[in-house]
Amino acid sequence: MQGMTIIVKKITQIMAPVIFLFGLYVIVHGHLSPGGGFAGGVILAAAFILQILSFGSILPSLRREEVWLELLESTAVMGFLVISGLGLLLASFRIFFLNFINRGTVGQLLSGGIIPLENIVVGAEVCAAITTIFIALTVYQDEVTQ
Amino acid sequence: MIVYILCFLLFLIGLYGVVVKRNLIKIIISLAIMEYSVNLFLIMVGYISAGQAPIINEEVSRTGPFVDPLPQAMILTAIVIGLATTSLLLAIAIRLYGKYGTFDIRKINHLKG
Amino acid sequence: MRYVVLFIIMMLLWLAFTWNLQTPNLIVGGVASLLTAVLFGRSFLRNTVKFFQPQRYFWIIIYLFVFIWECLKANFDVAYRVLNPAMPIKPGIVKVKSTLKTDIGRTFLANSITMTPGTITVDVIEDDFYIHWIYVSSEDPKVYSRKILGRFEKYLKRIFE
Amino acid sequence: MNSLVPLFVIVPLGSAFLMVIFGRLIKHLSKILVTMMLLFLLYLTFYFLYNVTEPQIYEVGGHAARNGVPIAIYLVIDGFSKLLLLIISLIGFLSALYALSYTRQYTAEPKFYILFSLLIAGMNGLVISGDIFNIFVFLEISSIAAYALVAFGIEREQLEASFKYQVLGGVASLIILLSIGFIYWQTGTLNMADISAQVAGTGVFFKFVAVLLITGFGLKAAIFPFHSWLPDAHSSAPSPISAMLSGVVIKAIGIYVILRLFFNMFAINYEISMTITVLGALSMIIGSLLAIGQWDIKRMLAYSSISQIGYVILGVGIGMLVLVRGGDIKIAALAITGGLFHLINHAVFKGLLFLGAGAVEYRTGTRDMRKLGGLNEVMPVTASSSLIASLSISGVPPFNGFFSKLIIIIAAVQAKYYFLALLAVIVSIITIGYFMKLQKYTFFNKNVNFPKIREVPFSMAFSQILLAVLCLGLSLLVIPDVQKIFLKPAVDALINSTAYARVILGY
Numbered sequence: 028m029q030g031m032t033i034i035v036k037k038i039t040q041i042m043a044p045v046i047f048l049f050g051l052y053v054i055v056h057g058h059l060s061p062g063g064g065f066a067g068g069v070i071l072a073a074a075f076i077l078q079i080l081s082f083g084s085i086l087p088s089l090r091r092e093e094v095w096l097e098l099l100e101s102t103a104v105m106g107f108l109v110i111s112g113l114g115l116l117l118a119s120f121r122i123f124f125l126n127f128i129n130r131g132t133v134g135q136l137l138s139g140g141i142i143p144l145e146n147i148v149v150g151a152e153v154c155a156a157i158t159t160i161f162i163a164l165t166v167y168q169d170e171v172t173q
Numbered sequence: 174m175i176v177y178i179l180c181f182l183l184f185l186i187g188l189y190g191v192v193v194k195r196n197l198i199k200i201i202i203s204l205a206i207m208e209y210s211v212n213l214f215l216i217m218v219g220y221i222s223a224g225q226a227p228i229i230n231e232e233v234s235r236t237g238p239f240v241d242p243l244p245q246a247m248i249l250t251a252i253v254i255g256l257a258t259t260s261l262l263l264a265i266a267i268r269l270y271g272k273y274g275t276f277d278i279r280k281i282n283h284l285k286g
Numbered sequence: 287m288r289y290v291v292l293f294i295i296m297m298l299l300w301l302a303f304t305w306n307l308q309t310p311n312l313i314v315g316g317v318a319s320l321l322t323a324v325l326f327g328r329s330f331l332r333n334t335v336k337f338f339q340p341q342r343y344f345w346i347i348i349y350l351f352v353f354i355w356e357c358l359k360a361n362f363d364v365a366y367r368v369l370n371p372a373m374p375i376k377p378g379i380v381k382v383k384s385t386l387k388t389d390i391g392r393t394f395l396a397n398s399i400t401m402t403p404g405t406i407t408v409d410v411i412e413d414d415f416y417i418h419w420i421y422v423s424s425e426d427p428k429v430y431s432r433k434i435l436g437r438f439e440k441y442l443k444r445i446f447e
Numbered sequence: 448m449n450s451l452v453p454l455f456v457i458v459p460l461g462s463a464f465l466m467v468i469f470g471r472l473i474k475h476l477s478k479i480l481v482t483m484m485l486l487f488l489l490y491l492t493f494y495f496l497y498n499v500t501e502p503q504i505y506e507v508g509g510h511a512a513r514n515g516v517p518i519a520i521y522l523v524i525d526g527f528s529k530l531l532l533l534i535i536s537l538i539g540f541l542s543a544l545y546a547l548s549y550t551r552q553y554t555a556e557p558k559f560y561i562l563f564s565l566l567i568a569g570m571n572g573l574v575i576s577g578d579i580f581n582i583f584v585f586l587e588i589s590s591i592a593a594y595a596l597v598a599f600g601i602e603r604e605q606l607e608a609s610f611k612y613q614v615l616g617g618v619a620s621l622i623i624l625l626s627i628g629f630i631y632w633q634t635g636t637l638n639m640a641d642i643s644a645q646v647a648g649t650g651v652f653f654k655f656v657a658v659l660l661i662t663g664f665g666l667k668a669a670i671f672p673f674h675s676w677l678p679d680a681h682s683s684a685p686s687p688i689s690a691m692l693s694g695v696v697i698k699a700i701g702i703y704v705i706l707r708l709f710f711n712m713f714a715i716n717y718e719i720s721m722t723i724t725v726l727g728a729l730s731m732i733i734g735s736l737l738a739i740g741q742w743d744i745k746r747m748l749a750y751s752s753i754s755q756i757g758y759v760i761l762g763v764g765i766g767m768l769v770l771v772r773g774g775d776i777k778i779a780a781l782a783i784t785g786g787l788f789h790l791i792n793h794a795v796f797k798g799l800l801f802l803g804a805g806a807v808e809y810r811t812g813t814r815d816m817r818k819l820g821g822l823n824e825v826m827p828v829t830a831s832s833s834l835i836a837s838l839s840i841s842g843v844p845p846f847n848g849f850f851s852k853l854i855i856i857i858a859a860v861q862a863k864y865y866f867l868a869l870l871a872v873i874v875s876i877i878t879i880g881y882f883m884k885l886q887k888y889t890f891f892n893k894n895v896n897f898p899k900i901r902e903v904p905f906s907m908a909f910s911q912i913l914l915a916v917l918c919l920g921l922s923l924l925v926i927p928d929v930q931k932i933f934l935k936p937a938v939d940a941l942i943n944s945t946a947y948a949r950v951i952l953g954y
Contacts, residue, residue: 033410037331037393044326048296051318052303061226065249078329094471101467108461114509115457121450122509123457137310153253160260167264171271184625191618200614207621211628218632244631247580251624254587258617261591265598265610272603283603 028165030083039081047074054150058139064146068153075158079165086169093162100155106148110141176217183210197266197276201259208255212248219244289327291334296322331390342445349441356437357402364403364420378422379408382415382431385439391446398438405434452505452522454491455532455571456585458484463564470557477560478547484564485540488571492532495524496932502526502940502950504577515952517638521577523951526936530787531574531703533933534794537917538694539567541910545802546687548904549809559599559685566592566691570699577951579627579712580637586623586667586700590616593696597684608679615676619666626659640951643712657719660708661726668701670760671730674753678737681752682745682814686805689745693752694798698790702756706763711940711947717771724764728870731757735877739884744804744814747885748797754874755793755840761867762786762855766941769862776942778861783938784930785854791933792847792921796836799914803833806907807889810900816885821894825901828908830890832915837886839918841879847921854925 030036050070057063079089114125131138187210190203219241227242266276273281296319304311336342367375386392396407396415404420417434424430462484466477495503502525506512510519524532543563550556569589576582594616598609631637633652634645646653662673669677677697681689709719734753741747766782769775806829807822808814823830839846842853852875859868902908923929940947 033389034393034396034407037390038397040329040331044292044296044322044330045299047326048299048318048322049303051321052300055314055318056304065253074326082329097467101464104464105461105468108457108464112457112461115450115453122507123450123453123505124508126508135310136308136314157256160256164260164263164267167267167271171267184621187621188618191614197610204614204617204621207618211621211624214625215628215631218628243637244628247627247631250580250584254584254591254620257591258587258594258613258620261594262610262613262617265594265606265613268598268601269606269610272606281607283607 028079028084028169031081035081039077043074043078046077047071050074050150050154054146055136055143057146057150058142059136064149065153067146068150069157071150071154072157072161075154076161079161084165086166089162089166093159093166096155096159096162100152100159103148103152103155107145107152110144110148177214180210180214180217183207183213186210195278197269197278197281200278201262201266204262205255205259208251212251215244215248215251288330288332288334289323291337292327292330293319293323333388336446345441345444349438349445352437352441353398353401360402360404367404367420374421376421376423377419379416379418380422380427380430380434382417382427382435384413384415384435386413386442386447388446391442394446395435395438395442398442399434449499449503449505449524451491451494452503452524452575453507455488455575456568458487459564459568459571463561463568466557466561466564470561477557481543481560481564482540482547485536485543485567488532488536488567489540492529492536495529496533499524500936504951512952517636517641517952520581521638521640521951522575523577524575525947525950526938526940527703527707528574530791530933530937531699532571534791535567535570535574535695535699538691538794538798539563541914542687542690542694542798542802544913545690545805545907545910546685547906549685549687549805549907552809553599553685559596562592562596562599563688563691565589566596566696570695574699574703577639578637579630579639579642579708582704583620583623583627586704587620589696589700590620590667593688593692596688597680597692599685599688600683604679605683608676608683612676612680615666615673619663619673622659622666623663626656626663629656629659638951639707639712640948643714643945643948644952646713653713654716654718657709657713658722661705661719661722664701664705664708665726668697668705668756669730669753670701670726670756671733671753672726674730674734677753678746678749681749681801682743686745686801686808689748689805690798690801693749693801694794697752697756698759698794702759702790705760706941709767710942710944715767715771715944717768720764720767720771723760724768724867727757727760727764728867729757730754731761731874732870735874735881739877739881741881742816744807744816744885744889745801746814747881748800748804751840751878751881752793752797754878755789755797757874758852758855758871759786759790759793761871762789762851762858763941765855765859765862765864765867768864770942770944774862778858780938780942781854782858782862783941784934785851785858787934787937787941788854788924789848789851791924792839792851792918795914795917795921796839796846796848799832799836799911799918800840802907802911802914803829803836806903806911809903809907811897816888818896819889820892820896821890822897822900823890824894825897825899826903828902828911832911833890834886835915835918837882841882842875843879845922846918847924848918850922850925 050067053062053070054064054067057067111124114122114127117127126140128140130140184207187203187207190206191200194200194203221238221240224238224240227239269281270276297315300315300319304315384392384395386395392410396410399405399407399417406418408416408418462480466480470477502523505522506519507522508519512518546559550559553559566589569585569592572585573582573589576585594609594613597612598605630642634642636642636645666673681692684692709715730753734750734757738747738750738754741750762782763786766779766786769779769782804814806826807819810826811819813819835846839848842849852871856868856871859871924933
């Protein structure tokens with residue numbers, strides 16, 4: 028895939044970190060405000076997709092990235108399962124999805140028990156998944172047009 | 174009530190597109206329209222006029238009428254599922270294009286039944 | 287260097303987003319900014335020394351006023367052309383050579399031209415700007431390049447070079 | 448509250464993602480893991496079948512009901528769920544065993560097992576879910592895995608079949624989601640027990656919703672007017688997946704949900720029962736008629752699936768009709784027993800037939816009966832097991848298919864639906880006809896084209912033998928004492944339809 032003009036590239040250089048940071052903000056504040064893992068993860072993926080779109084890419088590097096993203100995605104899902112499965116192991120109630128951490132006070136950043144943790148792994152998962160989808164479709168397109 | 178009917182109409186428009194259109198991409202778009210209509214319907218199911226956003230913090234009192242948050246959670250899940258199905262459909266469509274060189278469903282007829 | 291600058295900018299942005307100074311927020315913000323800096327530092331702007339030169343910030347403020355003034359003028363100009371029954375327009379694409387050397391400067395110049403009504407940057411190739419203009423008032427390259435670029439170029443040169 | 452309940456979902460899901468993470472480091476990890484996982488699930492199912500008699504209710508997250516209003520997502524394992532869990536783990540295990548050798552022809556072997564695990568996870572979750580929206584979510588997980596598995600070979604016909612399956616499956620899912628929205632709109636709850644407590648009357652609105660639900664799940668189950676995707680998808684998929692799709696998936700995501708919703712959630716009424724019975728009878732006839740003319744082995748088997756699913760629905764539908772009319776509850780129980788018995792039997796013998804067809808394709812490279820012939824000399828295991836399955840599906844004693852069909856026909860006669868009984872007999876005869884054609888052309892004629900092929904590898908042959916033994920062994924289910932363990936709880940769960948809500952909500 029080819030890159031775009033100098034204008035898009037420069038703006039991407041400046042804006043991609045900002046978009047990424049905003050995605051992190053949305054994920055971390057998922058239990059306090061609208062948003063959360065999925066929405067934030069999509070924003071994170073947008074930063075990466077913007078970079079790929081504006082700077083262009085070559086097939087081998089895309090394939091390499093796909094491997095890493097797949098790994099990240101599965102690790103994140105495993106993290107989700109482990110966090111929610113810990114309730115089965117740790118607590119005396121043996122409940123899946125048990126909120127076993129102290130929930131704190133409403134409105135604070137550090138509150139909500141396991142929900143922020145789950146938001147973070149969901150965010151990583153969604154980011155990896157959407158970037159993977161994008162890369163996979165790009166790879167297919169390149170294969171088809173060649 | 175009219176809004177619900179319009180929603181159902183949108184659903185039917187999507188269904189029409191799925192049944193009638195011959196282009197793979199147009200079929201996918203029609204499916205997406207159907208999905209949006211269902212999502213719209215769900216969000217209206219949970220809507221209460223003059224209801225607050227269902228976030229509890231210091232400013233919002235706990236007593237006021239809240240919009241039902243459950244349909245919103247359902248929609249988020251449905252959107253994620255829709256993302257997965259749409260991307261899988263697009264991937265298959267691209268692969269089909271690679272095999273046949275066309276998006277026209279009349280020319281993609283390897284299977285008879 | 288780039289990484290550090292990016293980290294600092296991101297931290298400031300984080301504080302602007304959240305607007306509180308409690309310890310957990312600072313720690314989470316620090317981690318988030320660090321992650322961003324590590325991931326995006328490689329592709330961030332080069333020559334980050336310029337961020338530490340205060341005279342550039344002064345020229346940015348000056349430039350803002352200049353830009354707003356030019357924008358206003360261009361607005362009225364376009365409004366006049368649109369509302370006039372005779373429609374005195376003479377559209378065309380002109381090729382202008384810029385004296386700006388850095389890519390970031392060219393980007394901002396192109397964006398400024400696009401944002402002023404009446405002119406749109408169609409493409410930038412090296413230092414040639416292809417600009418669509420609502421009223422091509424002159425055929426002479428010197429005249430029109432001064433008319434389009436001259437008003438922004440000298441400030442941008444101060445800011446970015 | 449039994450903490451083992453969520454393991455049915457966690458284990459396959461976890462093993463699927465473990466395969467992705469460590470699959471690159473350890474060779475054959477995915478194969479080992481998928482077998483272990485399914486063995487564990489099988490063990491867990493048997494544990495529940497033997498040791499647990501009461502319905503198990505599990506509140507995810509531990510949020511107990513307040514003032515009788517359920518808050519958490521409920522997972523429920525009752526008799527009917529156990530039956531489906533047994534089928535899923537059993538056929539899943541044997542298909543996975545078969546796939547160990549079969550997937551050598553694909554380059555991306557681990558991905559096959561990942562998708563397979565997701566399919567199992569989706570179906571397990573669907574079957575134990577007590578919440579209607581959760582049913583939708585798990586339905587989509589298994590459907591997406593199934594779509595991807597159908598297209599696994601990325602040849603022309605597989606892609607095309609997968610696209611068709613996806614479009615129709617997508618429409619079905621959206622119709623289901625729409626009806627879930629309608630239900631939530633009217634009742635304000637998603638818990639099936641709670642809904643059933645609130646849907647007391649049978650207003651016009653709920654009839655409309657019922658029609659939508661029959662359409663949606665009928666599309667997923669390929670009942671007669673919605674069957675057009677099934678022959679393509681089931682015949683194009685890799686053979687172990689065909690066995691899963693025909694044997695398990697359409698039952699778990701189609702039949703199971705229809706029965707669960709219309710027995711336990713809505714009150715049974717005459718119109719809906721009549722519709723279901725008529726659709727069952729129609730798909731029984733039309734599937735068998737369409738199967739006669741096929742020359743592609745797997746296509747014939749796929750059409751035959753439509754027909755056999757018709758039997759299941761017919762049996763259960765007669766039970767519903769008897770219940771609605773206030774007839775003898777023993778007759779209703781007999782009819783439902785027949786239907787569910789046929790459900791298990793169909794999973795076993797159709798799985799075996801698809802595995803056999805896959806074995807033939809694996810060695811010869813073709814599925815066209817006209818090119819095959821005389822394979823019983825060179826592939827004795829495949830030929831004999833396929834023969835057993837064919838006899839079983841066409842209802843020859845002493846194989847299991849005979850008994851389940853017999854029970855359905857006896858129930859139809861006792862309930863005085865003589866016409867339906869006659870239809871069932873006729874379709875059974877047609878079934879014998881086309882399976883004789885399959886056997887004759889594939890295994891018995893003269894071997895012209897493939898004189899030098901060998902028997903399939905061990906794991907493929909072994910799983911076929913196991914399934915053939917099951918074909919005989921399942922006939923034991925006619926004995927009441929054996930029925931008590933496997934079928935009786937399921938039939939009870941369906942017949943005491945209103946008890947479901949009472950047990951779960953606890954009043």
